Amino acid sequence: AYDYSKETKNSxxxxxxxxxxxxxxxxxxxxxxxxxxxxLYERLVPDIHDHAPDYSFLISEKLSPMTKKIFRRVTxxxxxxxxxxxxxxxxxxxxxxxxxxTDFAQDILTFSALHDLEPxxxxxxxxxxxxxxxxxxxxDTGATHHVLQDHYSGPRVYSKGLIPNLGRLRPDDTGxxxxxxxxxxxNLG
Numbered sequence: 253a254y255d256y257s258k259e260t261k262n263s264x265x266x267x268x269x270x271x272x273x274x275x276x277x278x279x280x281x282x283x284x285x286x287x288x289x290x291x292l293y294e295r296l297v298p299d300i301h302d303h304a305p306d307y308s309f310l311i312s313e314k315l316s317p318m319t320k321k322i323f324r325r326v327t328x329x330x331x332x333x334x335x336x337x338x339x340x341x342x343x344x345x346x347x348x349x350x351x352x353x354t355d356f357a358q359d360i361l362t363f364s365a366l367h368d369l370e371p372x373x374x375x376x377x378x379x380x381x382x383x384x385x386x387x388x389x390x391x392d393t394g395a396t397h398h399v400l401q402d403h404y405s406g407p408r409v410y411s412k413g414l415i416p417n418l419g420r421l422r423p424d425d426t427g428x429x430x431x432x433x434x435x436x437x438x439n440l441g
């Protein structure tokens with residue numbers, strides 16, 4: 253049995269319903285440990301307070317939902333410009349290099365490269381949250397390229413509803429959440 257006395261008032265429970273979710277929770281915990289050890293980009297990653305031994309759930313820092321307006325107020329940048337910068341930089345990498353114009357896009361690109369993550373994952377407000385201290389943090393850092401290749405095929409499914417106030421959970425045959433258009437995400441083969 254799990255000792256829930258370790259929970260805090262400002263925590264969120266992230267539950268894995270399938271093997272893919274367990275793999276994401278495990279990867280997210282590994283990213284968190286690496287960030288804490290290296291001290292790089294700590295401001296962007298929510299604290300993980302605890303986890304089940306089998307990673308069926310994580311207890312993490314609770315984040316408030318992000319909106320375009322809040323993102324601009326906190327960062328001074330447009331989330332749409334950040335997404336465009338990430339896309340242009342990703343294409344630029346393949347074609348000889350394009351540097352992002354926004355600071356947050358550069359942070360996302362560097363963080364993603366360090367942790368084997370797809371940078372486009374963090375270019376939308378639905379995968380960002382506002383911390384209690386007023387900073388922008390990533391909601392889900394467990395969708396590494398390895399996890400995506402091993403557990404997902406076809407369109408990437410973005411989970412909703414596991415973090416408070418982000419929407420209802422809608423199960424479908426590929427996972428939990430709303431399918432994201434394949435054309436805006438990497439081809440998993």
